[in-house]
Amino acid sequence: MWHGYFVVERATIGGGNWDALRALFEAMGTLDSVFPADNNHKRTRLDDDAVIHESNFNPGEVSIGDFKQLLADEFGVPVEEIGSVTTADDYAGHGTTVWTFSYNAVDRFIVRRFGGGGTWQESGAECRSYIKLYQAAWELAE
Amino acid sequence: MGMLYGASRALLGGAKKSYIDKVLATNPIAYWPQNEKSGLVAIDQVNSPAQDGAYTGVTLNALAGPDGQPTPFFDGALDFSNIHTATLAGAFNGAEGTVMVWARVAQPPDDPWTDGSIRILLELRADAQNRVVIRKNAGANTLTWIYEANNVVETVSQAGMMTTDWFMVAMAWDKPNERIDYYLDGAPIGFDISLGAWAGLLGATTTVVGATNTTPATPWHGYLAHVPIWDRALAPAEIADLAVV
Numbered sequence: 001m002w003h004g005y006f007v008v009e010r011a012t013i014g015g016g017n018w019d020a021l022r023a024l025f026e027a028m029g030t031l032d033s034v035f036p037a038d039n040n041h042k043r044t045r046l047d048d049d050a051v052i053h054e055s056n057f058n059p060g061e062v063s064i065g066d067f068k069q070l071l072a073d074e075f076g077v078p079v080e081e082i083g084s085v086t087t088a089d090d091y092a093g094h095g096t097t098v099w100t101f102s103y104n105a106v107d108r109f110i111v112r113r114f115g116g117g118g119t120w121q122e123s124g125a126e127c128r129s130y131i132k133l134y135q136a137a138w139e140l141a142e
Numbered sequence: 143m144g145m146l147y148g149a150s151r152a153l154l155g156g157a158k159k160s161y162i163d164k165v166l167a168t169n170p171i172a173y174w175p176q177n178e179k180s181g182l183v184a185i186d187q188v189n190s191p192a193q194d195g196a197y198t199g200v201t202l203n204a205l206a207g208p209d210g211q212p213t214p215f216f217d218g219a220l221d222f223s224n225i226h227t228a229t230l231a232g233a234f235n236g237a238e239g240t241v242m243v244w245a246r247v248a249q250p251p252d253d254p255w256t257d258g259s260i261r262i263l264l265e266l267r268a269d270a271q272n273r274v275v276i277r278k279n280a281g282a283n284t285l286t287w288i289y290e291a292n293n294v295v296e297t298v299s300q301a302g303m304m305t306t307d308w309f310m311v312a313m314a315w316d317k318p319n320e321r322i323d324y325y326l327d328g329a330p331i332g333f334d335i336s337l338g339a340w341a342g343l344l345g346a347t348t349t350v351v352g353a354t355n356t357t358p359a360t361p362w363h364g365y366l367a368h369v370p371i372w373d374r375a376l377a378p379a380e381i382a383d384l385a386v387v
Contacts, residue, residue: 005219034180036197036221043220043357054199054220125252127219128363132259139260140359 003038003056004123005114007130010049011100011107017074021109022051024070028062029055045137052127064099067111071101091129094122161209161368161387162187168380170370171233174225174351177211177367179203184223184351193233195225195351198358207367208244208308208387216352218254218261218363224356225369226349234266235373236291236340237317241266241274242384243351246308247364254363255303256282261362262354263311264369268342276311277360278303287313287324294338298324300331308365310385316375323378328385330378 008025010018029040033056040055060066064084072079083102088095095116101108114130115123131138162175166187173187174195179202184195197214200223204215216222243263247254254261260280267273275288279299286299296315303309312325315337323333347355351369352362376384 034182035202036182036199037201037217039182039199041199041220052220054217124217124219128217128257131219132257135259140354 001056002059002062002117003120005052005054005127006062007050007052007112009110011109013108020074021070025051025053029057062113067099067101071108075103091133092125094118094126096126165370171373172230173370175368176214179212189229192229193227195223197223205365213365213367215365216362218361222353222356222358222361223351225351226344226346231344234344236272238374240312240314240372240376242312242370243276243366244308244310244368245364245366247306249306260360262360263362263366265348265350265354266344267348268344272340272342289313289315289322291338291340296322296334296337298332300326312381314375325381328382
């Protein structure tokens with residue numbers, strides 16, 4: 001299992017597809033634990049175009065292959081037609097994997113796996129720093 | 143033989159009472175110790191299950207609280223406890239009341255006191271003009287207490303907050319006597335007079351331990367425990383006594 005955080009940022013994707021994908025993200029990970037931290041829970045950006053999830057995930061769930069399959073299934077196309085680019089960011093010194101998924105040469109959504117698959121603490125630190133960096137989009141003004 | 147808190151059975155010949163019992167003896171209308179070791183429910187010691195809260199994301203039993211009981215960790219990103227119920231909303235008194243929270247920031251190497259983010263300890267809000275808020279400011283090392291009723295804002299801030307140990311905050315408002323008192327670790331730190339007239343019921347998504355709302359916006363990063371609410375303004379001596387565990 002991997003306990004950590006990831007964010008999905010909407011790029012160019014229709015509202016219906018985005019809502020369907022969001023429902024799939026909510027179905028990932030653990031859903032029935034007696035420990036609140038383990039269950040998939042989320043935080044939505046103020047404009048509804050990005051969502052952070054935290055849970056105890058199966059290792060393969062928060063993976064490039066899994067997200068490509070989700071998008072392929074949503075569009076009803078073979079997974080081979082889903083493109084992906086892997087880059088990296090760093091918000092708190094622990095590193096974050098960034099996957100950009102595309103279809104028909106158009107970026108559809110971006111996943112940032114905070115901590116790059118590292119520890120829960122590292123993932124949390126990256127997530128908090130990401131929220132702080134984009135505070136105007138995620139937080140209420142003082 | 144009377145009962146004293148924290149004293150042993152052998153010395154007094156009576157049962158040792160817990161801090162929870164001490165709080166309950168002051169007759170709060172609601173009280174969430176947040177000492178669960180598992181489960182999604184924040185049990186209200188006054189009126190369960192009618193006023194039980196719901197945890198989202200917190201890590202239970204993460205650290206010993208001021209009384210040695212388990213306390214949950216709030217991750218400063220997605221975690222909160224929603225304490226709204228229709229029963230609480232009906233019982234809450236916006237004109238006379240007291241709230242209290244024990245809090246501790248996340249431990250080093252994290253330093254929430256200087257992280258530049260607003261972080262909420264407790265928010266009880268009917269709407270933008272009627273709310274009770276205790277928060278850490280975006281500005282470094284500062285706590286702020288806010289009572290707003292009918293758009294009349296009463297507030298005090300405490301600078302120089304650096305502790306990584308448990309601290310206790312409280313606020314007691316009394317509209318009939320036109321006074322609100324603010325407390326840190328049981329000691330008064332200020333007061334205001336001429337309060338506004340509270341209107342409205344607590345909101346379903348804005349009655350929260352550890353965040354502004356259930357989004358959760360401005361979430362707490364650290365530990366929160368012992369959250370009682372009263373429908374009267376506690377006296378300074380009562381607040382001082384509750385600061386002693």
